[in-house]
Every structure is written in C-alpha cells, then in structure tokens.
Amino acid sequence: MRVTFLGTSGAVPTVERNPSAVLLRREGERLLFDCGEGTQRQMMRYSTGFGISHIFVTHLHADHVLGIPGLLQTLDFNDRTEPLAIHAPQGTRRRLEDLITAAGDRPTYPLRINQVQPGETVLDREDYRVEAFETDHRTTSVGYALVEDDRKGRFDREKAEEELGLPPGPEYSKLHAGEPVEHDGRTIRPEQIVGPPRPGRRVVYTGDTRPTAATVEAATDADLLIHEATFAEDRRDRAGQTGHTTAKQAAELANRAGAKQLVLTHISTRYAGNSDQLEREAREVFEGDHAEVADDGLKLDVPFPSE
Known part of the structure; x- marks a missing residue:
C-alpha cells in the first residue's frame, strides 16, 4: 500500500503546494481522496497513473473539487471505458453534476455519483472496506477510513x-x-500449525475539520492518520472559527486514537515557504512512531502492523 500526496495546500495553491488530493494505491487499485485544482497534472508529475476506480470527496469547497472536471475529461480523451464512481456527502449530487457538466457533456464512460453519510460503508471489497465518518467543517463534510480485514495467521x-x-x-x-x-x-x-489472525491496515483521511470524537474513533489504532493542520497553535482561535485544526490539536487527537503515524496536510499559505513550526508543534506532542508535514510528492508505504 502506497500513499502519494498530490496536493497539500489549504484553500489556494502556492508555488510549492497544490490544493488537496491524496492518492492511495493498494495492490494495483488506485483510490483518489479529494481532487483539487491541477490534480491531473500532479498525477503525471508524480507518476501515479490515471487508472483510478473511485474518487472520495470530503466536501465541496472549491479547493477539494475543482480538479474533477479536467481529470474526467482527460480520462475521456484517453478512451477510458471502465466505470468510475465519485463518492461525496449527502445532498451534494446536484452541485457535483453541475460542476462536471459546466464545460461540456458528461464523460462517455460510465460515471456514478454516490452520496454518503457518516457511519456508512462506502465501498465494500472482498478484503477491505472504505467507511465514511463524521467531520466538523463549515459545510456538509465527511472523512474516510480504509480498513482492511484481518489476514490469515502465519503458517508454521x-x-x-x-x-x-x-x-x-x-x-x-x-x-x-x-x-x-x-x-x-x-x-x-x-x-x-496456523497462528492467530493478523490485523490488516487502517488508513484515515479527514479532509477539512475541527478535531472530533468521530475522528478519534475512526482512527483508533490507525497505521496512518492523514489529518489537516491548517494553522499553528498561535492561530488556534482562527482554526476553530474557520472549521480547521492546528498541528498540535491534530497530534493530540492522534494520541487519543493511538495512531502509529501522523501526516499533516492542508497547510495554510502563511506557512507556504516554511512549515517547520507546524511539524515541530506536532512532534513535541505526538506519542506514536512518526509525525511530519506532507509536501507535494511525498510517497509513503504503509506496512502491515506485524511488519
């Protein structure tokens, strides 16, 4: 399992950072979480390939969805025939349809928009599932957790x-x-001669949100928690007012969840040139294995817990 950070900026792009997008590749299947402006170019730049099967949208603020129309059109130009599903919060289907068709017709390949609610299993595969959980932003929003089934025990x-x-x-x-x-x-x-079942992996992506108990629950024992950290601690009031989280708050939440690794994203433009303050504040608090601020292009392999 490999996670590639295609966009790590908050609200607007900068020279160093694209708006929000994270691609997760699991055993050949590619899942895209959010799709900010320019995501398709980032996919080319960081060699992730275009073969995505699902797009998971946390909310419909522009910096999380403006890349969808261009990406869908490029897939059409590349003669895509495989179906594609876009998952987004309940009540957003009409706005997504308008966004997709704003510059032309719908793609020629099968495209499905699926509205999701917190607590729902959005995607159910043979050996993993993607679940939506409640987040707290300034609009209807959800986060997503990819949860693998337990694996067979070791054969002696x-x-x-x-x-x-x-x-x-x-x-x-x-x-x-x-x-x-x-x-x-x-x-x-x-x-x-067969040992007990071994746990699979859990990767959690919050999108934009204030700290929530639902995120703690979704990220319990997570192998990787990708949490927004728009502001440093001296802007905590601003974070709360705008529906965001500070780096320290994200680290404290990760501790409550028992997450093994914390990666911060959705970085405000005020830290565009230097996010060391955010990383330092998170690392001073985080009790897991590792915490860092993601840069565009960061690639992380997520090992099984036993490895």
Missing part, C-alpha cells in the same frame, strides 16, 4: 513438516483456510 511450515510429519501439498492450503486434514490416521487441526 517447520512444525508441519518436522513435528507433525506433514509434507508440502494441498493439505497446507486446506489448513491455512481453516479446514482440518487427515494424515497417517490422524486429524491435524488448523490451530496446531
């Missing part, structure tokens, strides 16, 4: 061969799948 091949005398073969697959097998007149049960 040495024990199977040396202690139980079971040679490699189809029985290994059956045992790993939870089925007992018969060997030399004995029943060998999965729990004899």
